[in-house]
Amino acid sequence: QSVLTQPPSVSGAPGQRVTISCTGSSSNIGAGYDVHWYQQLPGTAPKLLIYGNSNRPSGVPDRFSGSKSGTSASLAITGLQAEDEADYYCQSYDSSLRRVFGGGTELTVL
Amino acid sequence: EVQLVESGGGLVQPGGSLRLSCAASGFTFSSYWMSWVRQAPGKGLEWVANIKQDGSEKYYVDSVKGRFTISRDNAKNSLYLQMNSLRAEDTAVYYCARDCPYDFCFDYWGQGTLVTVSS
Secondary structure (H helix, E strand, C coil): CCCEECCCEEEECCCCCEEEEEECCCCCHHHCCCCEEEEECCCCCCEEEEECCCECCCCCCCCEEEEEECCEEEEEECCCCHHHCEEEEEEEEECCCEEEEECCEEEEEC | CCEEEEECCEEECCCCCEEEEEEEECCCHHHCCEEEEEECCCCCEEEEEEECCCCCCEEECHHHCCCEEEEEEHHHCEEEEEECCCCHHHCEEEEEEEECCCCCCEEEECCCEEEEECC
8 A cells, every 4th residue: 555645547538638646644745745756658667757746857748747735746747648658656755764656547548 | 878777686585685786877876865666566666775875874665674785886886785585575676766866756767677586
């Protein structure tokens, strides 16, 4: 059971907007720690997609955006493309001195 | 270009040991915290351990404390994970990852090495 809670799956048609939620607690997201997002394409290593709640590393399209409020965070993907089909993980820091992940969300592009 | 290349994975019996290595290049290795993150087959990501730039601080997830040891050799630009008393539940792909210098994230990942614990 993961410390951060994500929906197991989401789906959307090409061009649509989808969001993925990430719910934590007062010991991690609610304690003020930032949320980060990773994209894992099939058979590959994870890649940093969003850091510090809403910042994109160089090279990440602006179709990807992140937000945080209270004990939760969200990843939004607009203009959905077939190449976005992947697993997405949120991650934060916990007051128990460890980094924690969500269970992952599988995005299907219909 | 930042590169992290893991090695040392394989099949090991329960109770056995294995040492993973991660060769880093393309950045000043000694300036970064480094981590190991694992992913069991078909499962999500789990942070395992991390180590400070000079090796003076190390942190572990509870499930591996006392069994796994993270270390580094800055002269060789290498990160290690010594895994002892291995259990079936340690079966996973183990990724070497660079800690973000500005936050508690991971900005670069290796391709991973598979560890299978089975008799």
